[in-house]
Amino acid sequence: MPDQSHGHPDGGRAGQTALIEMIDVDKEFANGTVAVRDMSLVINKGEFVSFLGPSGCGKSTALKMISGLLSVSNGSITVNGHLAGQSPDASDIGYVFQEANLLPWATVFENVYLPLKLRGLSRKEASARVEEALAMVGLAKFAKSYPRQLSGGMRMRVSIARAMVTKPKLLLMDEPFAALDEMTRAKLNDDVLQLWESQGLTVIFVTHSVFESVYLSSRVVVMAARPGRVVHDIALGDGYPRNAAYRMTAAYTESCRLVSNALEGTMDHVDLNH
Numbered sequence: 001m002p003d004q005s006h007g008h009p010d011g012g013r014a015g016q017t018a019l020i021e022m023i024d025v026d027k028e029f030a031n032g033t034v035a036v037r038d039m040s041l042v043i044n045k046g047e048f049v050s051f052l053g054p055s056g057c058g059k060s061t062a063l064k065m066i067s068g069l070l071s072v073s074n075g076s077i078t079v080n081g082h083l084a085g086q087s088p089d090a091s092d093i094g095y096v097f098q099e100a101n102l103l104p105w106a107t108v109f110e111n112v113y114l115p116l117k118l119r120g121l122s123r124k125e126a127s128a129r130v131e132e133a134l135a136m137v138g139l140a141k142f143a144k145s146y147p148r149q150l151s152g153g154m155r156m157r158v159s160i161a162r163a164m165v166t167k168p169k170l171l172l173m174d175e176p177f178a179a180l181d182e183m184t185r186a187k188l189n190d191d192v193l194q195l196w197e198s199q200g201l202t203v204i205f206v207t208h209s210v211f212e213s214v215y216l217s218s219r220v221v222v223m224a225a226r227p228g229r230v231v232h233d234i235a236l237g238d239g240y241p242r243n244a245a246y247r248m249t250a251a252y253t254e255s256c257r258l259v260s261n262a263l264e265g266t267m268d269h270v271d272l273n274h
């Protein structure tokens with residue numbers, strides 16, 4: 001399968017330095033499921049990359065291996081020069097899951113403070129950073145609220161603040177907005193782009209949505225299932241900033257068509273022997 005490009009497609013935003021190097025990575029679970037096969041990928045500092053693909057194609061597994069939550073069966077992953085999961089500074093990576101996963105009995109402040117608390121910082125030492133993280137996601141006034149008092153979109157913002165409070169260089173997001181309504185999702189898409197720009201982040205964003213992947217990313221990695229693997233690596237030429245006007249452009253429509261065709265093609269790659 002010819003890939004579109006492995007270049008640096010985002011108009012110069014991303015540097016030329018590799019942050020993540022996956023080389024020939026396999027993941028086979030104990031029950032014999034091959035969740036990921038032969039995945040090789042270099043992601044440079046500053047890129048915004050989406051993993052797109054049907055259910056079961058190994059997107060979450062790939063993300064968990066990059067973070068070190070799961071080990072690889074074969075091959076290797078390095079993040080910032082360290083084997084995945086072996087960085088001396090665990091704060092380098094922020095992880096946002098599909099569910100906000102907040103502690104219901106704790107305030108917004110306490111929820112965002114948690115990662116710093118686990119690192120031994122007192123409330124007093126941490127408070128400026130917690131407040132800064134809440135301000136980043138527009139929730140400065142909600143520190144004392146409880147999760148049940150917030151909308152789904154606001155809860156997801158708290159979850160993003162919690163991931164950002166350790167000042168990570170890499171933000172891994174696993175279908176973070178799948179459960180939200182269209183308007184809230186669009187707003188949070190813009191907020192994530194703004195965070196990416198202002199914090200100099202590298203982002204890997206998992207989604208089922210062609211539209212969301214195109215709107216956000218400089219590059220879309222399309223995966224197929226059985227066994228989970230990369231079938232396209234599409235560099236998008238559209239520059240930044242992206243905004244509501246971008247959704248109305250011919251370039252956006254064309255990129256959606258390109259990515260959509262690649263995704264439909266993944267059905268041709270299903271190997272029924274696995």
Ligand SMILES: Nc1ncnc2c1ncn2[C@@H]1O[C@H](COP(=O)(O)OP(=O)(O)OP(=O)(O)O)[C@@H](O)[C@H]1O
Binds near residue numbers: 033055056061228
């Ligand atoms: N702990 C596990 N043990 C056994 N098999 C697993 C485990 N976790 C995932 N799998 C299997 O590995 C494959 C890839 O799963 P994964 O969760 O990575 O897919 P995904 O692309 O994230 O799917 P979705 O879009 O539904 O979230 C699936 O077949 C899944 O059933």
Ligand SMILES: [Mg+2]
Binds near residue numbers: 059060174
């Ligand atoms: Mg998943």
